[in-house]
């Protein structure tokens with residue numbers, strides 16, 4: 187038989203209310219202000235239980251007596267008071283299996299405790315139709331008593347006696363502000379000190395103008411547009427306000443979420459996909475679930491599906507705009523191109539949108555990719571802004587249209603366009619590619635230029651730069667500084683060597699040896715009249731000064747960085763030329 191003296195007894199956990207209140211105030215709820223939400227929630231649930239929301243009303247009154255919250259809801263019998271109010275975690279809003287009953291806001295059976303965050307004493311004066319009125323009084327140290335209450339209409343009045351230091355949270359101003367914040371959309375009438383705080387409708391049922399004004403009030407910006415949202419599985423309706431100014435995609439702007447018309451939070455995250463950073467939403471849902479603290483959404487499959495559905499609706503809005511109001515779409519893209527482009531990297535529809543409507547920088551003016559393709563066939567682009575700057579003018583002079591792919595995502599988008607559409611031809615242009623388009627000067631001229639080239643090269647050797655003479659357009663451009671990225675230019679050398687006769691070939695060989703393929707090139711334009719005159723100079727000193735100035739000018743034209751040695755050289759060559767240009771005292 188049984189061994190020890192202790193017989194098996196079934197016990198229940200004991201709860202220390204002070205410990206629970208501490209837990210709630212410091213760990214569950216972010217702020218004691220939530221007590222207003224919990225009181226409103228209980229009142230609305232009690233009215234819901236009567237089955238007549240339209241006749242429901244909640245009256246909040248502040249004053250020396252504390253805060254009084256009266257509802258004409260279903261009320262409680264004495265037995266229910268003992269069972270529900272006096273048992274932490276017991277709720278009338280769960281079914282026999284413990285699941286939250288759908289029509290109610292509450293479910294956990296702890297909400298009333300949040301009132302102890304601001305009150306030392308809570309009185310609940312209640313009457314169920316056909317039963318006797320009851321007065322329950324609970325104290326923050328865990329005691330409560332129940333006695334017969336004064337007669338009253340069916341319903342419940344909860345009175346909070348403020349805790350010392352919390353009086354401000356129960357003042358008329360605070361209560362009105364909090365009731366409006368949490369409860370303005372509630373489907374029952376709520377008054378604070380005689381003033382109604384409920385609007386009776388949700389903002390997205392109002393006119394466009396009123397909706398825009400609402401957006402401005404809650405988010406502080408005049409929306410660019412308002413997109414209606416509807417996700418039936420989540421019982422969700424609402425509106426996405428489109429920001430009128432660019433935002434950093436990394437800043438998380440929260441959304442205002444209501445659950446069954448009660449504010450959950452003004453800064454809910456995870457409702458939209460990351461790319462939709464240009465939208466701020468206000469939504470109400472009957473099916474999404476709150477976390478126990480009622481400050482965030484429970485991250486479940488339904489939330490994930492809802493996020494996808496909202497993403498589809500925002501994408502649909504953009505596509506619709508393209509069809510009905512392209513000018514507005516262009517405006518939108520001007521402001522939010524970063525987000526849309528980020529999306530277009532993995533979304534074909536967005537990619538088409540960018541192709542059709544987003545104007546990129548080209549050396550022929552701003553053009554969309556679609557326009558560019560129609561005019562020039564091949565989508566030719568420079569992969570960085572630096573390369574674009576070096577190439578733009580020269581390419582244009584040779585009627586080569588070029589896109590600056592250097593802005594965030596642009597080059598990637600251009601390349602992606604070619605992978606999704608077999609008709610699109612894409613080509614990256616590098617400075618060295620351009621050099622291969624230049625025409626070599628004829629052999630006779632090459633020979634004639636030899637002394638000049640030797641003098642010029644000697645002068646630029648210390649800058650690690652190689653001098654070339656080629657013929658190219660525009661003729662107005664005397665020199666071009668090219669940073670070769672590949673061996674393309676080197677190859678040109680080799681083909682040039684094959685074509686050249688022995689004498690010139692020897693020069694090319696010598697240059698090729700001293701010049702690894704990635705040495706920068708100063709290409710002088712033989713079509714430029716000034717360059718022709720420079721190459722015909724006999725005075726080596728003057729040749730040096732002229733080549734150095736051409737080098738400096740080409741650096742600046744191509745937006746290349748000016749190193750200290752370059753700056754020094756610019757100064758000396760400029761002064762040297764000036765010296766020669768201005769007649770000396772002797773001459774004068």
Ligand SMILES: Nc1ncnc2c1ncn2[C@@H]1O[C@H](COP(=O)(O)OP(=O)(O)OP(=O)(O)O)[C@@H](O)[C@H]1O
Pocket residue numbers: 224227228229232257259260261262270271276277278279291292293294295296297298299342344
């Ligand atoms: N104003 C009221 N009218 C009628 N019954 C009420 C009222 N306030 C509270 N109750 C009863 O007291 C119970 C406990 O309320 P409490 O606020 O602690 O939890 P809850 O609303 O059930 O759930 P939650 O913790 O999610 O808010 C409720 O389930 C409800 O039956």
